[in-house]
Amino acid sequence: MEDKSSKKSMQFTGEVVETFDEQGKRAAKICVDPHIIEIVLQEHEEARLSDKVIIEATVSVTSVKLFVPSTRGEPV
Numbered sequence: 001m002e003d004k005s006s007k008k009s010m011q012f013t014g015e016v017v018e019t020f021d022e023q024g025k026r027a028a029k030i031c032v033d034p035h036i037i038e039i040v041l042q043e044h045e046e047a048r049l050s051d052k053v054i055i056e057a058t059v060s061v062t063s064v065k066l067f068v069p070s071t072r073g074e075p076v
Helices: none
Strands: 006-022 025-032 035-040 052-061
Touching: 006 035, 025 052
Parallel strands: none
Antiparallel strands: 006 025, 006 052, 025 035
């Protein structure tokens, strides 16, 4: 089976807006304006409320589709 995905390395900056326990692991909600991303933190990551952070990620893109707005207030 052929892999048709494309992997891209990315960096995002954001601010920790909440920390919490996720099934026994430390996690954080990070505001990457205008979105909130929930991430389970690694043991050595010490992010605290209001810290500015850099998120390093590898994103696997499997498809890109045309966005067709509906009449429910989405941008045109």
